[in-house]
Amino acid sequence: MSSIVRSAGRNVRLYGANDPTTELGGLFLTNGITNANFYSMVEIIIIFEGEFFLRDEGGTIITKDNHPLQPGKYYIVATGRRVYNHIFMVK
DSSP states (O other): OOHHHHTTTOSEEEEETTEEEEEEEEEOOOTTOBHHHHHHHHHHHEEESSOEEEEETTSOEEOSSSSBOOSEEEEEEESSOEEEEOOOOOO
C-alpha cells in the first residue's frame, strides 16, 4: 500500500521543523486524543537525543497536557538530533 493511500484520511500530520515538507507520520483524530497522548505517540515512533516540543502551524507551542488535540499540522522542534525513526507497516 503506498504512503499516499495510507495518509489520505489523516487530519493530524507530523513534520520535522527543519524539514517541513517531509511528513513523518500522522493520524486520524478521534475523540479523546489529548496533547499528552500525541506527545506519547511521537516518543514511540521517534527517539531523540535531547528534549523536544511540538508547535502547530501558527508557531504556538503545544503543551503536554490533557487538552484535546486539534486537527492540523504539527512540527517537532528538538534540542538534540533525532536518533531513530521507527517504521511501522500496516497489513
